[in-house]
Amino acid sequence: MTTIISLTILGVLVLFLGIMKKQSWLLPVILLGLVVSMGLTIMDWNTFKVYYHEMIVVDNVSVAFSTVLIFSAFLIFSLASHYYRGVQRPLDDIFGVMIFALAGAVMMTSYGNLIMLFLGIETLSIALYVLAGSHKEAITSNEATLKYFLLGSFLSGFLLFGIALIYGSSGTFDLQKISVYVSSCAGDYPPMFLAGLFLLIIGLAFKIAIVPFHFWAPDVYEGTPTLLTAFMATVVKTASIVAMFRFFTHTFQGIHGAWETTIWVMAAFTILLGNLTGVYQPNLKRMLAYSSISHSGYMLLAVVAFSPMSENALLLYTLSYSIATISAFGILILIREAHGNDYFSSLNGMAKTNPLEAFCLTVAMLSLAGIPPLAGFMAKYYLFTTALEKGLVWLVIVAIAGSAISVAYYFKPIMAMYLKESNGVKLEVETSYKVHLFFMTMLIILIGLLPFLLIGLL
Amino acid sequence: MLTVILILLPLLLSLIIIAIRREKAIRQFALAGSLIEFGVAVAAFIQYKTSCHCNLLFTADWLSTLGVSLKFGMDGISLLMVMLTTFLVPVIILASFRHSYHRPAAFYSLILLMEMALTGVFVSFDGLVFYIFWELALIPAYFICAVWGGNDRIRITFKFFIYTFTGSLFMLVALLYLYFKTPLPHSFDFQWLYAATLTPVEQTWIFGAFFLAFAIKIPIFPLHTWQPDTYSGAPAAGSMLLAGIMLKMGIYGMIRWMIPVCHEAVQQYASVAIILAITGIVYASVIAIRQSDMKRLVAYSSIAHVGLIAAGVFALTPNAMEGAVIQMVSHGINIVGLFIVIDIIEQRTGTRTIGSLGGIAVKAPRLAIVFMIILLGSIALPLTNGFIGEFLLLLGLFEYSMVFAAIAGLTIIFSAVYMLWMYQRTMLGKTNETTEKISDLSWSEMAVFVPLVIMIIWIGLFPGLFLDVALPDVMQVLNYIK
Numbered sequence: 023m024t025t026i027i028s029l030t031i032l033g034v035l036v037l038f039l040g041i042m043k044k045q046s047w048l049l050p051v052i053l054l055g056l057v058v059s060m061g062l063t064i065m066d067w068n069t070f071k072v073y074y075h076e077m078i079v080v081d082n083v084s085v086a087f088s089t090v091l092i093f094s095a096f097l098i099f100s101l102a103s104h105y106y107r108g109v110q111r112p113l114d115d116i117f118g119v120m121i122f123a124l125a126g127a128v129m130m131t132s133y134g135n136l137i138m139l140f141l142g143i144e145t146l147s148i149a150l151y152v153l154a155g156s157h158k159e160a161i162t163s164n165e166a167t168l169k170y171f172l173l174g175s176f177l178s179g180f181l182l183f184g185i186a187l188i189y190g191s192s193g194t195f196d197l198q199k200i201s202v203y204v205s206s207c208a209g210d211y212p213p214m215f216l217a218g219l220f221l222l223i224i225g226l227a228f229k230i231a232i233v234p235f236h237f238w239a240p241d242v243y244e245g246t247p248t249l250l251t252a253f254m255a256t257v258v259k260t261a262s263i264v265a266m267f268r269f270f271t272h273t274f275q276g277i278h279g280a281w282e283t284t285i286w287v288m289a290a291f292t293i294l295l296g297n298l299t300g301v302y303q304p305n306l307k308r309m310l311a312y313s314s315i316s317h318s319g320y321m322l323l324a325v326v327a328f329s330p331m332s333e334n335a336l337l338l339y340t341l342s343y344s345i346a347t348i349s350a351f352g353i354l355i356l357i358r359e360a361h362g363n364d365y366f367s368s369l370n371g372m373a374k375t376n377p378l379e380a381f382c383l384t385v386a387m388l389s390l391a392g393i394p395p396l397a398g399f400m401a402k403y404y405l406f407t408t409a410l411e412k413g414l415v416w417l418v419i420v421a422i423a424g425s426a427i428s429v430a431y432y433f434k435p436i437m438a439m440y441l442k443e444s445n446g447v448k449l450e451v452e453t454s455y456k457v458h459l460f461f462m463t464m465l466i467i468l469i470g471l472l473p474f475l476l477i478g479l480l
Numbered sequence: 481m482l483t484v485i486l487i488l489l490p491l492l493l494s495l496i497i498i499a500i501r502r503e504k505a506i507r508q509f510a511l512a513g514s515l516i517e518f519g520v521a522v523a524a525f526i527q528y529k530t531s532c533h534c535n536l537l538f539t540a541d542w543l544s545t546l547g548v549s550l551k552f553g554m555d556g557i558s559l560l561m562v563m564l565t566t567f568l569v570p571v572i573i574l575a576s577f578r579h580s581y582h583r584p585a586a587f588y589s590l591i592l593l594m595e596m597a598l599t600g601v602f603v604s605f606d607g608l609v610f611y612i613f614w615e616l617a618l619i620p621a622y623f624i625c626a627v628w629g630g631n632d633r634i635r636i637t638f639k640f641f642i643y644t645f646t647g648s649l650f651m652l653v654a655l656l657y658l659y660f661k662t663p664l665p666h667s668f669d670f671q672w673l674y675a676a677t678l679t680p681v682e683q684t685w686i687f688g689a690f691f692l693a694f695a696i697k698i699p700i701f702p703l704h705t706w707q708p709d710t711y712s713g714a715p716a717a718g719s720m721l722l723a724g725i726m727l728k729m730g731i732y733g734m735i736r737w738m739i740p741v742c743h744e745a746v747q748q749y750a751s752v753a754i755i756l757a758i759t760g761i762v763y764a765s766v767i768a769i770r771q772s773d774m775k776r777l778v779a780y781s782s783i784a785h786v787g788l789i790a791a792g793v794f795a796l797t798p799n800a801m802e803g804a805v806i807q808m809v810s811h812g813i814n815i816v817g818l819f820i821v822i823d824i825i826e827q828r829t830g831t832r833t834i835g836s837l838g839g840i841a842v843k844a845p846r847l848a849i850v851f852m853i854i855l856l857g858s859i860a861l862p863l864t865n866g867f868i869g870e871f872l873l874l875l876g877l878f879e880y881s882m883v884f885a886a887i888a889g890l891t892i893i894f895s896a897v898y899m900l901w902m903y904q905r906t907m908l909g910k911t912n913e914t915t916e917k918i919s920d921l922s923w924s925e926m927a928v929f930v931p932l933v934i935m936i937i938w939i940g941l942f943p944g945l946f947l948d949v950a951l952p953d954v955m956q957v958l959n960y961i962k
Contacts, residue, residue, distance in 0.1 A: 393619065393645075394612040403608070403652075407546065410656050422653050426646040433638065441626050441634050478545045 023073045023080055024066065025088050025128050028059040033121035040114025048117055049103050053096065055121075060092045076134040076196055082480055084132035086337050087264045091131065094256045094344040095124050097462060098249065101352050104455045105249045116156050120253060123149035127261035131268070136185045136195040139265055143181065143229065146258060147174050153253070154246045166245025173228070173238045181225025187218025197272040204273055219281060222269070229262035230318045233292040240303075243311035248358060251307070252351035255314040256344040263321045267336060270325060285326050286417060292319030293424035300431045306354050306364040309431055310347065313390055316428060317343050320405060320421060327409040333480045335405040341476065342389060342397035342469055349386040349462040353379050356449045369435050371444025379449060380439040382459045389466045391432040392425050397469035404477065482524040483536045483552040486562060486599050489517050494592035503584045507577055510588035514570040514595065521566035528559055529949070537605075547659065547667035551605040556950040557805055557957075561602040561732055564809050567931070568724050568816055569595045575820045575928045576717045578827060581628055587717075594620040594721055601729050607655050607668035607737070614729060615648055621726060625714040636706075636713040643706040647696035654689035657682075658741065674740045674960065687745035690738040691753065697730030700753075700790050701760030704783050711779035716823035719775070723782050724816040728808045731786070734793050735801065740960040747961060750794040754880070757791035758887050760784070765894035769901070774822045774832040777902055778815065781858070781895060785811050788891050791884065792873035796961050798954060800876020805950045807869030810857065810939060814866060817854035817932045821847065824925065825906070829914045834902055839911030844920040848907045850929045855903055857936040859896045865939035868947075 032055035039047050063085055071080045099117075106113055126145025133139040151174065155167025189195055191214040192203040207215075224235060231239040243251045296316025303309040321343075324336040354364055356379060361368040373380040389398035402425065406418050469476065493513035500506045524536055537553040554562060573591060581587045597620065600613030618641065626637040659666050661676040678686065696703045711719045739746050764783035771777035789807050792800035824847065825840065826832040841848035853864075860866035870892060878885035921929070939946060 388619070394615045399612075399615075403656075404546070406652075406656055407659070410660060415653075415657065418656070419653055422649045426642070426649050429642060429645055433641070437626070437634055437638065440623065474541075474543050474545070477543060 023071065023078055023132075024062040025059055025092070026078070026125050026132075028055070028062050029092075029121055029125040029128060032056070032059065033118050033125065036114050036118040036121060040112055040118070043112075045112055045114070048114060049099065052099050052117055052121065056092055056096045056099065060089055060096070063088045063092060072134060076198065077138045078129070078132050079134035079197075080132055083264075083268070083333055086480060087131040087260065087340070088128045090337065090341050090344065091124060091127050091257050091260055093341075094260065094348065095120070095253070097345065097348045097458075098252050098256070100458050101249060101252070101348070101355060101455070104452065105247075105355050116153065119149045119152050119156075120250075123153065123253070124257060127257050130261040130265040133265070133268070134197050134272075136188065136197070136200075139269070140182060140185060142261075142265070143225075144178065146261060147178060147229070150174075150250075150254065150258065153250045154242060156250065157247045160245075162245035163247060164245075166242045169238055169245075170242045177225050177228040177235070180221045180228075184218045184221030184223075184225060187214050187221065189218075191215035191218065197269070200273045201275070220284070223266070223281065223284065226262055226266045226269075227288065230259055230266070230321070231315050232288050232318050232322065233295045233315070234288075236292070236296070236315045236318075239315055240308050240311040243314075244307050248307065248351060248355050251310075252348050255310065255347050255351070259314060259318060259321075260340040260344060263318065263325070263336070263340070267325050267333070271328060271333075282326060285322055286414075289319045289322035289326060290417060290420045292316065292322065293421055294319075294427075297424045297427040297431075300428065303431065304365060306350075306357065306366065306369070306435060309434070310350055310354065313428070313431070314347065316424060317390070319424070320402065323405050323409045323414070323417060323421060326417065327412040327414055329408060329412060331404075331408045331411065334477055335401070335408045337480060338397075338469075338473065338476050339401040339405055342401040342466065345462050345465050345469075346386040346389040346398060349382055349459060349466070350390070352455075352459050352462070353383045353386075356451060356455075360447050360449045366434050366438045367442075368445070368447075369438040370442035371446075372439040372449070374444050375446075375448040376451070378456055379451065379459065382463045383439065384436050385463045385466055387432040387436055389470070391429050395467075395470045397466045397473075400470050400473040404473070481536075481538060482520060482527065483554055483603050484538050485520055486517065486524065486566070486603065487552065487596055489513070489520065490592045490596035490599065493517075494589040494596065497589045497592065498585050500585055503580070506584045506588055507573070510573050510592060511570060511577075513592065514566070514573055517595065518566040518570055521562050524554065525559060525563060525949075528554065528556075542609075546608075547662075547665065547669075547672075548608045549606055549667075549669065550609060551669060552603045552609075553605050554603055556953040557732070557735060558602045560805060560809055560946060560950055561728060562599055564728070564812050565595060565598045565602065565725050567935070568720070568812055571816060571820075571928060571931060572717050572720045572724070575720070575816075575823065578824070578925070579716070581715075583627075587624070587628060590620040590624050591717060591721070594624070598725050598729070602732060605670050607658070607670065607673050609668070610733075611648070611652060611655060614651075614733075615645075617726060617729065618644055618648070621718070621722060624721065625710060625718040628715040629713050629718065630715070631713070633713050636709045640706045640710040643703075644696055647693040647703075650689040651693035654686045658686060670737060673737060676741065678742065680744060683742040683745035684748075687738065687742040687749060690733070690742070691749075694730040694733045694738065695756075695790075697733075698727050698786050698790055699730075699783065700757055700787060701763055701783070702756070704760065704764070707783060708776050708779040711782070712773060712775040716819055719779075720816045720819045723779075723819065724812040727782075727786060728812060731789055731793060731804065731808055734790075735804070735954075735957055739793075739796070739957055743960045746794070747796065750796060751881075753794040754791045754877075754884055757787040757794070758884060760787035761791070761888055761891045762894075765891060765898065768898045769894070771898075772834050774825070774834055774902060774906070775819070777834070777898060778818045778822065781898060782811075782815055784891050784895065785815075785858075788870065788873055788888055791888055792876055795873075795876045795880040795884075796958065797876040797879045798958060799872050799879065801954045801958060802947055802950060803869050803872025803874075803876055805954060806939070806943060806946055807866075807873060809946065810865035810869045810936075813932055813935050813939075814854055814858040817850075817929065817936070818858060820928060820932075821851045821854065824921070825918075828918045831914060834905050836912070836914050837906040838909040838915055839907075840915050840918055841907040842911055843915065843918045846921045846926065850921065850926075850933065851903065851907060853933050853936060855899050857940070859899050860892055863937070863940045865936045865943075867940060868943040
């Protein structure tokens, strides 16, 4: 709760700074504010609290994932000063909206009531519709926001309809009471409840970009300003998957029956389709879009394999995925800036001209591909162990086949950077940005080497 | 403690070396570092032989909730592999001095990183840690071959990477599955993995996954298609690391835990595996005879030789297994020697096409002598290192099945045919315009070959020292087959 309050205050403060024309204060205040709110979040560790008639439930799971979200946002804001340098227009609106979106994301990790879930999703989504179109002059940005808005609002309708049907059959929005209702049904659910459940799953699957509800993702990612794409690919995805996970853990104490098969199949298709389509992408940004789709599939594994371990597996996975993805987007920003595009040929010979950036992108790619001993491998390994413990052998085999396929595209930038002749363009990077990239790379390596710091937290 | 030093030292060296600027300093540092590493390995060997048979064990917690611990140690088999690795790496580094590679710091750093990963594979006593090192070895190997390789290197090395990575992932699935079959509390410790209770069906699947991973690495027919291209496209040092050491990871893995873990399935499918391996021997030998490129010829000869080792492993007799262990060492030494010779010839004449060479012995007698010794080792002439290994392997195979032994025995005849033919057409005869100006080995180049030649003759004359080290552990592995 303190997290949501502090983030909201931070958002308002940012808007005030805009009114007072203190543009140069914006980022320092935001970064400091995020650190403070992260600190406030962590202070709630091991204190189980409920607010407003169990609208908001703060438990260790929500604390951990809120921290991941705020940390991801912190990493993204650290890239902002470079991304928006030379931009004349005031930025307080963009930053403010980002922080409100973050508050929405935090609500999605700590809801105890379906109304709160819907509020969180809408706070996040409406902010994102604005952010996707925040590059007003670019036609691609306009296209992205229109697509995202049309589909997103449509799917929000699904979600709301699903919640309504669940309410209709169980008579409550409260997760605890739904849980009681579920156990009273003893496996025999009325069709209305099931229909509501499936609509809810579809609504969330859209936000996470799970096959077959992923079609918006590549186009929207490509058109959205790169910094905000990073936000979409990490913060939004983490929040949505946690929301889905939370729904199933709190109502069904796990997952079984028809929706187990549904989610199983969705996970398998997401992994395979995301990875296979990723191979054919011509540029880095679209490739990262498909990479993020396929990673949603892996995260779904944690939902299917519900067990005490899977919360922790999801935590490790979202964290390592977010860091590696933000790091990759950080370099993508540089490439698009220098070349005006991000075709793989633009990366040619980067190892010679920008060895540090090439190294950072390589580590990020290897981590996403799940190559030991990096964070991505540890996360995948832990997730697969969790799934195998539940006896999901075939799903794990599909996931591993997906990892093998993913190497084919994660190596494209690496091959371009190290093996192709340079095109002579040197990326201009200030030292602070380099330090930031290096910091994220070190984090990826450290989480890979010391995963026990995170395993066993939850 | 020595075991941990063996892993950490190369890692440290590879990190330091990036900071060095002058090429000469980089080379000297890399050589000195790898020699120190060899010294540590020798110290471990002496300690193991003389004072304690305590496996030089080191244990530390890592992921205790997941049953993963940092458990390193060496038994006789690992010790021989570590000796081979640490012995070959300085030789490979020394042999690379003749080339002036661009970005030398990265090059030598990657070689040392690779040494670290290879050593890690051989000393891990924990399944997951083994897997991590196994995959880690792939990254430097990929970059060495892809950055400093020859024509078409990008496509070739990518094929190599995808092939081996896919194989390893199957191993990962099997390993994870196995983990849940270990006694409670689950653990990746080898002893735990050995104790896993598996139904016959599970054994078959796990065997299949392991076999795929190891067979790709070795490679066993029909999973060998990445190998000739990769060996011939890689820089000399890359081919040596891959053929000399990296492929031994596969055979080592089979002996170390595929056989103990799925012993029933191994027994059941041994004949299938042997048939595949023997098919590979004949197939690769026939292709080797038809090769016009020296490096490709050696690559195919390697498939044949390694096929024999793999067949020996599956014969599951003490003789064959001993032969496999000693032959891993010998094959590593011989193939590195052959690749260096080919590299020297290629550098001086600009070609490695057999047809356009000839008469080198007249102009470069020292090179011809060295080449001959290595070649004899590789065709398993008595009193060279190749003999004892192939003899034991064939003997063991004979105990398993006479027919298999007879067919596998063709490898000796075949390898004599293609190797001597290659020698005859490149070294003997008249010189032509490409070989006219070839100069003989310089003294620094002799220094590369001296240790190799010494080892070829030493193992040939006194194989007992090496056989004794491995024997108890070989017997222990075979104890699971009953």
